[in-house]
Amino acid sequence: MTTIGFVGLGIMGSPMAANLVKAGYDVVGTNLTQDKIDLLVQQGGRGAASIAEAVKDADVVITMLPDSPDVDAAVLGEDGVFDHIRPGALFIDCSSIRPDTSVKVAEAGAAKGVRVVDAPVSGGEPKAIDGTLSLMVGGEADAFEAAKPILEAVGTTIVHVGPAGSGQTVKIANQLIVAGNIGLVAEALIFLEAYGVDTEAGLRALGGGLAGSTVLDAKGEKMRNREFSPGFRIELHNKDLGNLEAAARGAGLALPIGALVTQLIAAAKAQGDGKLDHSGLFKQIAQLSGRS
Structure with a gap:
């Protein structure tokens, strides 16, 4: 064995x-x-x-x-x-x-x-x-x-x-996509709520089209229910995006969408939400529109 x-x-x-x-x-x-x-x-x-x-x-x-x-x-x-x-x-x-x-x-x-x-x-x-x-x-x-x-x-x-290190490079790219997707799902949900849409039905409709994603399926309900028990903590996603920033600078890259979501994740951690699931980024984005 x-x-x-x-x-x-x-x-x-x-x-x-x-x-x-x-x-x-x-x-x-x-x-x-x-x-x-x-x-x-x-x-x-x-x-x-x-x-x-x-x-x-x-x-x-x-x-x-x-x-x-x-x-x-x-x-x-x-x-x-x-x-x-x-x-x-x-x-x-x-x-x-x-x-x-x-x-x-x-x-x-x-x-x-x-x-x-x-x-x-x-x-x-x-x-x-x-x-x-x-x-x-x-x-x-x-x-x-x-x-x-x-x-x-x-x-x-x-x-x-x-070769060695390539797995980490792909994982950083993965975390960039996930963070951006979480932010956009949060914005979409806030938009639906502002117009009184049935958000369960709305997210189900979005999930069946081109907007559908694993992130939408896994995190949409957590955002709807404001339930952010950790599956992957904000503080760890913040660490991963710090690795993204360092690697991007090393390669001379400009990643503007990545930079924005990196700052939002960092703000969530700084304001005490680091132990929440990364879907808790919803709280930061909701606050920008005066919603909760």
Whole structure:
């Protein structure tokens, strides 16, 4: 049985680890909070008190962490993953981070004889739970082929998009599209409400035409009901759009729509909404029109 060390059992990592257990893998998980480790054990996995314990006997190590500094510390830092992973093992980072951080991790892995892929995910908590995530994978072709059977336990769309860091680049593009789409769905809903339209029917009509989208389907009802329990938090989307800004500047690109939605997301976080689902951007856009 393949043993997988899993580091980071948060909103996304916890259901991903559970799906790996269901697929028959021996999953050893660790997290900063004990309750998430206990949950994995209840689901048939094994718990570890440290990164070292989680990865020392693993054939594959997966990380799902919030940001680039977290990956730096947990993977490259003292007593981190690369201090304990076995040569020849496969390392899969599913975190959403800066592409240059993924390149640095891949280079460090190669120096230790570890195959590395960056495999950020899209789909939010519901798709993490039902195992239908989309994964955009960067790394060498042989490492991707080794990772693919494992990733198939957590996702249904798994695409090799290029060398190390490419997965993160595609994920940033994904977050740009999602943020812009959330903003436009919010504006459309406010527009419908202002004219007294039956918004349930209105969104259903929009969803059947060219305006239809996964974002409209997944987030429209949350906006209608002003119910923003987190599937993907505003503070994390704010981080991703910060990565977009840095990467765009590095390439000399002007992304005006991206810049606007980046500022709206940043305003939402600054005003205390960072823990809300990113559909909570609706609140910022509603305020601009004096509505709630």
